[in-house]
Amino acid sequence: APFAAPRGMVATWVGHATVLVQAAGLNILTDPIWSDYASPLPPFGPKRAAQPGIKFDDLPKIDLILLSHNHYDHMDLPTLKRLWERDRPKIVTSLGNDTILKAHGIPATALDWGQSVSGAALNGLAPQAVIQCGSYEHCPDYQVHVTRNHHWGSRWGADRNRALWSSFVIETRAGNIFFAGDTGAGDMGWPMQARRYGPIRLALIPIGAFRFWKGQMRSDAHIGPLQAVDVFQRLGASTAIPIHWGTFRLSYEQWDTPPRMLELALRCAGIARKHFAPLRIGQSLPVPTVSAVPIGPKRCDDRAIRALE
Template identity: 90%
Template structure:
């Protein structure tokens, strides 16, 4: 009996110490994980400590009638009735040419938000991720269901990397280290993200919304230098404009919005390219800023990770297919590629829900499917020279799109 009492007492003491340790972790760890990535003047989207969306704050997802804590618990336990995803998707990797023709443009979807765009001798990668997990603690976290559409060793020499923000499915440090060691590409991102990269031995140029940098300046030439590119091979004759979108940032939770998020417009001799990054709709005013730089030949627009409960058509942080079509219309782009779907399971929708909904949304808006057609991972698209989609707005009946499910 005395031994049993001793065991119970010992277990009670151990439990007490465990509770105390847990309380200390919850008190000490969040501030420890906070980081200051940027220190600069107050602006319309920076309050001196953190960045924010001037068109409204992003609220963490929680289905109606539930708390955020309940939602997260069910998510972690897999008890949120999510549609099943395949364990693996067959991918036939492609091997792109070294560079595009003088006025040519092609794009290969590598997966998620990673696209290789080749334009007038310039090789561009957007938010490159070749890792198997989009997580700080692999093998925990979202795992690839589809291997990259280009094997890393088959990538042509990369000249320019666009990095939209610091979430793990967009800022993949192992991939960026490999790229830097192999090609020494120019990396352009938004404010604060350069701090994370430089801490890992990766130089980068960080700009604010509305700022631009020329390829000449990135390559150490005078910003207004006259550049002769007879062969167009890796020609630095381009401009990168960092533009507004509607999102948020974090690596560790408590460092929320310490670094900025952005979209990009790249001016090349083959035409303009728009990369939306990761974005919600917000006020949609950011599409007009991108359009001001001239006609957009190719737009890379996300369509996935928009659903956190059944029937949801968009979230604060991620546009869905219906909003993606609206972005396409407002940009007045000629051709678009849907990205940010079918690679990592990040939300509630089924694996092929985004492209199915996109097809119906395009039909509803009266836009030809080939203008904004999904690619297979690894598929390349020769970007045609066609007239832009007329800028405008056409409301669609979402009931027909919801009927897909």
């Protein structure tokens, strides 16, 4: 994957909710999974339909991992163990997930919604040391905020909701990054809470696994493309990458339904496709600097309305 300049930002969609974001010298991975099955008992369970966009051995040294919750397609212990043994990255997650990781020899920092941790604290540095240093290698001056979303958690039958789920805002010298994790719509107040930390240069927003029965447009656990556009607008983000589609078969919409519906939803909202365009797995995006997203004509003709309905 290309490396971002000191104030630059490059994002590479590895597949599903796994994105490599390179910002101001920091290599970040979200919900990393390189396994072939998102399951406790492979070869049973959801099988990978597309290979990771970056080979594991081609990954740069990872500094920070964001882990949204404990479902198998998001907390992949074999991948996390390989990353920990290779790079010793800092792992930030929400309450309770650190217990699962610790049982497998992987340390993590677990926080509640609304709590934050600095790169200095994660790396054992005093704040004054960060102020005085120059390069990222000796100056990890970033901030991770654990923020609310709407989901649930479980690894096995009797542990439902014993560990928390979350989204994240990461403040870096290159700008703010929002990772929605895995989420339903809920009260739709959580995007505005994330927005309070400042302008969002890049948002990672799920669009897939929203149809579990005929005619369904979303579930309580997963937003679809229509709600994803609403989240994008409520965040006030400059650029978004749609995630959580095209990698594992988790629901009953067709493979290309999420990106096709997203394009219609953007047209109906008057938002240019370039601000929230699907990537190919393995494709890298140089993320533009923060700017207001203009709202153009809402091209929502009868055909588009019928398709979305």
